[in-house]
Amino acid sequence: MQKVLTIAGSDSTGGAGLQADLKTFEEYGVFGFSSITSIVTMNPEGGWFHKVTEIPEELLREQLVSVFAGGTVAALKTGMVGNEINIRTASEFIRKYEVAHVVIDPVIACKGTAQILQPKSVEGIKEYLLPYAEVTTPNLVEAGILSGLGDLTSVEEMQQAAEIIHRLGAKNVVVKGGHRLPSEQAVDVFYDGEAFTVLEGPKIQTNHNHGAGCTFAAAITAGLAKGYSPKEAVVLAKSFVAKAIEQGVSINPYVGHVWHGAYNQAEKRMGVAE
């Protein structure tokens, strides 16, 4: 069985972050490890404000040492890494253990926070993580920031951003149009340095999309670990996450969660007690 690692933040509500990643890894039938970079908590009395508490670098390092004690992993993804020192530590382990498949989800701001990481961390993602990315998965806002193009409002602008991000070192770039792009279909742009592929799917009318981005990147990571090509892994991940959004779950009044088990109908596993 393939071993797969997520270096990401914790979302105790179980929709996004490393919880989404581990659930997705399990659905793909790979063995998941995690190293926590930060703990995100949400305030029900304060407009569901997201508070991010960063894990000290030594503790991130100790987790990574534990993970790699058994040798390297088949694939890893990074999500919310948070600050430059933790970004550099993640990068150091990627390099040291020569991880073959690396997915960088450049989490710069999550829905529910207007908070953008320090410009210094954006620079850290560009300098220390993107050069290792086999695939990177920025959303529209992140692609605008990383490329320096600002607001992206068309497929052409998404393509320009993808080209610039490719030049920063990512071998394959998926810019996710999501619900923000003014278009009838949900449009993602995939760029492998040679050709653009526009991936279209129905725009699902739902509020249950908390965790969609993390789940998508985790699915790509697991797909790469299982031997799919980057494009195949992205296409499969898109179907996986579309089902997760379609069958989203309402677990609190504040935000709707994707259901990571939807693609495989995991809720039917193990039966129910008589």
Ligand code: PXL
């Ligand atoms: O969806 C971005 C995201 C990533 N990682 C963690 C999060 C969130 C959004 O809430 O909590 C840990």
